[in-house]
Amino acid sequence: MPDRATNAATETFVAHRNLLFTVAYEMLGSAADAEDVLQETWLRWIKVDLDQVRDQRAYLVRITTRQSLNRLRTMKRRKEAYVGPWLPEPLLTTPDVAEDVELAESVSMALMLVLETLSPTERAVFVLREVFEVEYDEIAAAVGKSAAAVRQISHRARKHVDARRPRQVVSVRETRAALESFQRALETRDFQGLLDVLAPDVVVVSDGGGIKQAALRPLIGAEKVVRFLAGGIGRTNATITLGPAVVNGSMGFVFHLDGEIDGVMAARVENARITGLYYVRNPEKLDRVGSETPLTLR
Structure with a gap:
């Protein structure tokens, strides 16, 4: 490809890079795999005759989608061999x-876990249609299905997700108050305070990947969760500090033990209480904790 064409391709790719990363991440739940998909997308993009491309943004999304689908099928085998629960990176x-309600929900841990229950094609169709509002014909070209089939898949996937996604919209102030109470109770080892801020049917999912200690199954119920946290705290003399952070578009924490990063926690809050906690301790999933990741729907 001549240098002039290469430069034009590079400019277009860079202009849409954050969008392409967001598409790949929402399909894969893994930033590392999303970066690999973007590399594969770039290698294919620079071979394209741009004069023959009517909509370059749509074409790039199509390549990214195809590469993500290929990667999803490979990841399925990895997840089947994963030790304990698998959480998105x-x-x-x-x-x-966080200010973009639609974007924040689409990358939230709670919704990303729901997307894990879809087939690869269902997930691709749902993400492209419901999150990025891509037209059915364009989705059909990306996933190798007819537009009619894509409409059916979209309806089925949306129905599946709607039945499982959190329904309540919670204010930032309500979320902040609940998480500040949780932080205060955990740092001071106030277990009654933890019980007070956790919903009776709270669910805690922890991901250690077989590298760091974590519960091998989701924990359900406030008392069980507090016993689990108390047991973990009781085994360490380290100073526990929770650094507030925006995790996947919502308030969460970076956990430190004696100043060293131990993991990242995202939360779901409903009716002023915490109903879900998602704690990633697997060090292989913490590479991006040192900096913010820009995401976009456009």
Whole structure:
């Protein structure tokens, strides 16, 4: 490809890079795999005759989708051999992500876990249609299905997700109050305070990947969760500190033990109480904790 064409391709790719990363991450739940997909997308993009491309943004999304689908099928085998629950790789996101309600929900840990229950094609169709509002014909070209089939898949996936996604919209102030109470109770080892801020049917999912200690199954119920936390705290003399952060578009924490990063926690809050906690301790998923990741729907 001549240098002039290469430069034009590079400019277009860079202009849409954050969008392409967001598409790949929402399909994969892994920033590392999303970066690999973007590399594969770039290698294919620079071979394209741009004069023959009517909509370059749509074409790039199409390539990214195809590469993500290929990667999803490979990841399925990895997840089947994973030790304990698998959680998406957490991202520290920029403040504008939290301000965009649709974007924040689409990358939330709670919704990303629901997307894990879809087939690869269902997930691709749902993400492209419901999150990025891509037209059915364009989705069909990306996933190799007819537009009619894509409409059916979209309806089925949306129905599946709607039945499982959190329904309540919670204010930032309500979320902050609940998480500040949780932080205060955990740092001071106030277990009654933890019981007070956790919903009776709270669910805690922890991901150690077989590298760090974590519960091998989700924990359900406030008393069981507090016993688990108390047991973990009781085994360490380290100073526990929780650094507030925007995790996947919502308030969360970076956990430190004696100043060293131990993990990242995202939370779901409903009716002023915490109903879900998602704690990633697997060090292989914490590479991006040191900086914010820009995401966009456009």
